[in-house]
Amino acid sequence: MQMSGLFDPENAFWAFLNKLFTLMYVGFLWFVCSLPIFTIGASTTALYAFTSDMVNRREGYVGKTFFNAFKIHFLKATGLWLLISFFGLFLYYDATLCMAMNATLGKILFFGILSFSFIFLLTAVHIFPLLAKTGFTIKKLVKQAFIISMGSLPLSITLLVIHALFFIAFYFFPLIILFGFGFVAILVSMFLTPLYKRLFNVEEN
Numbered sequence: 001m002q003m004s005g006l007f008d009p010e011n012a013f014w015a016f017l018n019k020l021f022t023l024m025y026v027g028f029l030w031f032v033c034s035l036p037i038f039t040i041g042a043s044t045t046a047l048y049a050f051t052s053d054m055v056n057r058r059e060g061y062v063g064k065t066f067f068n069a070f071k072i073h074f075l076k077a078t079g080l081w082l083l084i085s086f087f088g089l090f091l092y093y094d095a096t097l098c099m100a101m102n103a104t105l106g107k108i109l110f111f112g113i114l115s116f117s118f119i120f121l122l123t124a125v126h127i128f129p130l131l132a133k134t135g136f137t138i139k140k141l142v143k144q145a146f147i148i149s150m151g152s153l154p155l156s157i158t159l160l161v162i163h164a165l166f167f168i169a170f171y172f173f174p175l176i177i178l179f180g181f182g183f184v185a186i187l188v189s190m191f192l193t194p195l196y197k198r199l200f201n202v203e204e205n
Contacts, residue, residue: 019054022062026050027182029066039074041081041128046070047182048132051189073131079138080131084124091117122149122156125163129188133196148199155191162187 033043049069053059098110126145149156
């Protein structure tokens with residue numbers, strides 16, 4: 001009886017393994033679809049669309065859900081990704097210029113850019129999960145992501161730390177990029193799904 005229970009597909013152990021492999025699989029889809037670089041926004045939005053469904057216990061077929069969201073949000077997500085990349089490179093370039101300056105003004109400007117970059121990153125971590133849940137226009141997405149990031153500062157910092165830990169892990173174990181980002185996305189979705197439901201009254205997307 002105990003052995004038959006162990007091999008029951010509904011057993012908690014097998015359910016856990018199924019979730020584990022599902023996250024690895026969707027993380028791999030994210031990696032493959034991000035390889036062209038300019039598609040990172042669309043693949044990240046698709047990933048969050050799936051992990052949000054997982055949190056709500058209504059996920060369907062992994063590939064179908066992922067690629068459907070990828071197609072639906074492609075234009076908006078790609079535009080947002082290019083916008084984020086542009087401002088990120090702009091801030092990095094300005095920071096390096098300020099660091100090269102020996103004057104006190106250079107140091108003041110550097111810390112000003114650093115502060116602005118922190119706010120920029122806090123806002124950016126909300127962009128693609130919010131797009132996956134709401135489908136807002138680009139202008140409204142940026143506005144709402146900024147408002148949410150500042151209004152839920154401890155949560156936003158937590159999300160930023162989750163991403164930072166992943167990239168630190170990637171530095172030491174590069175192969176984690178193949179499957180690991182799905183685990184980042186499910187953690188982020190667990191934090192954000194209740195918040196987005198409360199703020200925007202969204203459950204189905």
